[in-house]
Amino acid sequence: MSMGAYDEDEHERREEKTSVVDADFDADRPEYSGSLTYDSGDSAEALLDKFQELQDE
Secondary structure, three states: OOOOOOOHHHHHHHHHHHHOOOOOOOOOOOOOOOOOOOOOOOOHHHHHHHHHHHHHO
């Protein structure tokens, strides 16, 4: 069979595979509790200064 030739058996196999829906899972989403913190880092000026230092090296 050449590249790109139509294969009816393969087409049917893929169609059957994609038509099956697996619904055996828990649809409830878990609830998480806690807190989130983040470090915003340096100011834009400090970052630009650091970038300039790296460029000079």
